[in-house]
Every structure is written in C-alpha cells, then in structure tokens.
Amino acid sequence: MTLIKSISGIRGTIGGRTGDTLNPLDIVKFTTAFATFIKKGKAPLSSPEGDTIVPDKKTIDAPSEAVGGAGKIVVGRDGRLSGPMVRDVVCGTLIGMGYEVIDIGLATTPTTELAVTWHKADGGIIITASHNPTQWNALKLLNSEGEFLTAADGAEVLRIAEAEDFDYAPVERLGRVVKDDTMNERHIQSVLDLRLCDTEAIRKRKFRVCADTINSVGGIILPGLFQALGVDYEILNGDCTGQFAHNPEPLEKNLQGIMDKIRIGGFDLGIVVDPDVDRLAFICEDGKMFGEEYTLVSVADYVLASSVAGGLPACTVSNLSSTRALRDITEKYGGKYWAAAVGEVNVTTKMKEVGAVIGGEGNGGVIYPESHYGRDALVGIALFLSSLAQKGCTASQLRKTFPTYQIAKNRIDLTPKTDVDAILVKVKEMFAADPEATVNDIDGVKIDFPTKWVHLRKSNTEPIIRVYSEAQTMQEADELGKQLMQVVYDMQ
DSSP states (O other): OOEEEETTTEEEEBBBBBBTTTHHHHHHHHHHHHHHHHSSSSOOOOOOOOOOOOOTTTTTTOGGTTTTOOOEEEEESSOOTTTTHHHHHHHHHHHHHHEEEEEEOOOHHHHOOOOOOTOOOOOEEOOOTTTTTTEEEEEEEETTTTTTOOHHHHHHHHHHHHHOOOOOOOOOGGOOEEEEOHHHHHHHHHHHHHTTTOHHHHHHHHHHHEETTTTSSSHHHHHHHHHHOEEEEEEEESSSSSSSSSSOOOGGGGGGHHHHHHHHHHHHHEEEEESSSSEEEEOOOSSSSTTTHHHHHHHHHHHHHHHHHTTTTOOEEEESHHHHHHHHEEEEETTOEEEEOOHHHHHHHHHHHHHHHHHETTEEEEEEEOOSSSSSSHHHHHHHHHHHHHHTTOOOHHHHHHOOEEEEEEEEETTTTTTHHHHHHHHHHHHOTTOOOOOSSSEEEEEESSSSSEEEEEEESSEEEEEEESSSSSHHHHHHHHHHHHHHHOOO
C-alpha cells in the first residue's frame, strides 16, 4: 500500500487500485473532503459563460466576498508528470463543490502558500510529492493563512473523507477557474523586499552560481530571482518536464553531477532545490557539500546577528531530527532554542508560541516569519547570499565558523508485519535506566546523550522508519543509528 495519509498531506504513487494509491477516485474523495472542511456557507459563483477566466487587477487581492460571495481555493503544482492529470481532477472537483479556483499553474510550494494570502482565499492545495520520486504525487492542504493544516484539522478532513459526507453544488451554483500567472513574479519581489535581503551587497559581490533544479518548477522561478539579485548563473536540469534527472531528494549521494561541475567550473556557490522548492542545499566553491543540516544554521546565524544588534529576541526552533548546531549558535547570541516534532506545521506552531525570529528543519527548510510561515528556498538563497556578501567570505570559510557535527540518516522499509508502536516501546525501555540518556517521545523516540543523539520515528511521507543520529564523528553517529536499527530488524 502506497497511499499515505498524515500531517504532511495525502500522498501516494499514481495508478493502481482505489484506496491503495493516489488515483483519480481518491483524488476526488480527498479534494471533496477538504473543500467540505473549509466551506463556510458562502454562495458559490456560477459561470455560465465558461470555466476559465483571466482575472483583472480587482480580482487579485480582493476578498472572497468581492466575487459574488464565492469561496476561493488556490491550486498550484510542481513539474511532475502526473501534475496535469491531478490538477484537472482537483480543479474539476472544486468546481463541482461550487468554489472559485485560483489556478496559479506551475509554482513552488512557498509561492502557493503566499498566493493564498495574496488572494485572500479560504485555502489552498499544492499538488506535489516534494522530494519523492517521479511516480509519487500528493495533495498538500493549506488553510486561509497559507499554512499547513494542524493535526486536528487534518484528522477532520480524513474523517470527512472516510464518511463520504459530501454535498456538491447544483448546476446553477457551480464554481469556475481563474488563471493567474503573476504569482512567481510577486514571490520574487516579496523576497527582494525583505529587510535582511541585501540586494546591493549581493550585486557588488558579483556572485557566479550554478543551480540544479531537477527539471521541475525551480527552473522557472530561480532564474528570475538570480536576475533580480544581479547574480551570474547557470541552471542544470532547468527544463520543467517532470523527468527528474536524478533522485530528487537533495542529498550528497544524489548530487555528484553538480558537485563535479562546481569543482571545475569556477563558481562561487552551488544551489540545489527539490521539485517543489521548499528544501535547499548549498555546495561550496570547492565542490564539497556545505551540509544540508547547515542551510538553516547559516541563515539563522545571519538573522540572529541582526536581531541581537537590533535589540530583538533571539529565539529559534527546529525539529527533533535537526542538528544541535542551531541550538549552539542560538545560545551564542544569548537566545533560546526550542525543539518541535517533525512536520512543518509542528515547527511553525512552536515558532509562533515562542516568538522565534527564524526556524525550520534540518532537511534544508528555512522558515522566516518576516516573509511567511513556510519553508522557502528563495528566502533561504537571498539571505545566504546576503550573509556571504556582507562577510566577504567564501562558502567554505563560512562553514568553518559553525560547530561541527556529523549526522547519519538511515531508513528501514516498513513491512506489513512491522509493529512500529511496539518498536518504540522497546527502544524507550532500553534507555529508561541510563543516567546519561534523556528520552523524548513527542514524535517517535529520541534519545539525547551529552555529546550525541539518536531519533527513531515513522515517516510522514514514505512507508519507512527514519533513524537519524548525530555525533562529533560520522562513525560514532552511524554506530548509534545502527544500534537502534538492529532493534527494529530483530522485531520484524
């Protein structure tokens, strides 16, 4: 079974049997459930003249009530092969529910999140399976703030879907589709407008970068960002065909092509994004990885320095599976670090609670509240380049200024017989009497030691158990992870 329903959305492989994969019937079911959930009793807009309308300036930025009282849902998609099919099913279903659909076309996840607020929509659907391979796709669901649904709201959508408690609009109250192809440009401008985006310093530095956009939407939006920042650039895999040039997860093992090119090409920086451009990895000028975990660390260092200089608080948040380096640099600035359960909505919820100036996830996800509460690679790129430009250093020199940890990221494929709950109980029991171990079970089980940690949890996005471990050497980190992996193997 490859249909996964979780806090990260509804995700599965395309094709196959209903209920086992993400196929048209299931897409209709979950889209209807979401539309039912956000429906607020507004009269849908009928469209007797056709189902596709190009908006004028008054439509954009107008509240839902300005268009015949209809509710609005924004829809954007990455470049996956199945994207057009899924979009057509989603949009058709929303029309059948009586909603006005703002179709922003090929767009990044953060672009779609921002578009929800700019259109004052009631919600949004992002059609992307993020870092998953080509055969996967997903529906990521957004509230009216352009943020992912909470666990409770997500559970209610799933309940509605299972109950099939649906009520479609009559013919005279069907919805319509409004096309809007301006959101990428507006997203770029919003990045340029950020207080800490030092465009002048970046232009003076005359950076030369190479970016791998995996043949998805990054190839559409990143050239515009680089041009606006005055950056000389070359794009690898820049055609938005959905034929991913390599495994789309931005990990070192998948990035040898761009690493080799940076090594011999005279670039200042390599930039890698995933298919929906919410994850970000850097490659130093010598062709070596900056470190996926250190994307957030480096940007946070830049933001924290500015916050402290301005007399502002210096709180940060990342998830339990992220490097300790963020905690270390936060404390260096006299700030407070907080950990959240894995999942973007968990991180953003904690950020709001503690007033964090920046946060994110160790997978290369940067969340900067001054822009919006969502992982945004464009924001990460602009702030990272601003930091490099102001400090007058290279990427490798910047990397040496941060605490050094090594993190091992292992995984175990689930089988029908795998009892994840029993495994987690067993792991907790193993370390309960260890005086040096601190056990955290808010998301799987994380065991913290004075100089290392290991975290075991069921993935929200794939049928696997993730086992992440961190220490001062890769050997020590890997050995700690393998210790817990053996517990899983013994119980399967």
